[in-house]
Amino acid sequence: MLILECPYCGVHAEETELHAGGEAHLKRFGPGSSDDDFENYLFMRENPKGVHFERWRHVNGCGKWFHAARCTMTLEVFGTYSAQTTEPPKDICDKISAKRPGWSWRNFS
């Protein structure tokens, strides 16, 4: 069972109170972009064994979207943070580095 702390209301919400929103920090490529960029944006997703960044929504609670950093193998949660950002905050990255030295995910490490 996955328990994530919602950064907006501080509730330690159990998985069934949340809704998964897929991969985090996608950069959108819309009309006018190259076919390759658009294809990457629309279809290509990470599928890591280990550190992963995701979007979640506290759907049966405050209703806010947020980000979570977790390990797909052990279900360890490194932290959750605001949705109003395009990259993971430094303290979350530091926490991951302490536990998974040498990790990388897309262009973050």
Add this chain to the structure above:
Amino acid sequence: MSNAVTALNGAKSTGYVTVKEAPLTGMITLRGTFASKGFAKMVKSVFGTDIPEQRKVSKGPEATVLWMSPDELMVVCDYAAAQDLVAKATAQLGDEHALVVNVSDARAVFTLSGAQLREVIAKEAPVDMSQFEMGEVRRTRFAQIAAAFWLEAEDHARIICFRSFAEYMFNLLKNASQPGYEVGGW
């Protein structure tokens, strides 16, 4: 004006915890920027209390204000007074970017009373009831529907859900509180 009724006409079940549909209750949704002076002032002057802290309940003389999310409050008040309070709040907000809506008829309210009500809630909601305190409000799910609840006393709780789910909620609570279904957690 039409004759307002509650969704289940005050249905009641007496199990090891008593479940009752509350009589008509005024409910007002407020959305706005809590940090804004105009918004905080309006809450204070119209509802007689400060904006509650995160996940807390604050009580005024005639209204109870619940913290629903970082930009949303729910005011629980007298049914007949709700429309006037909405008008007052809207007038006082002026140009402020905010929302005030009377949702009294769009929600259903239930009361649980009995010493073991924490157990009944724990059966239906993914909430650690041993950590849940008086003066706290929690939005969560009860089985498959969204709801919010808070404790008015150790043996008295209130639950708010959407009106269209009233029957589901009542049957759910009734079933969970049937005599003989005690788990003995509380």
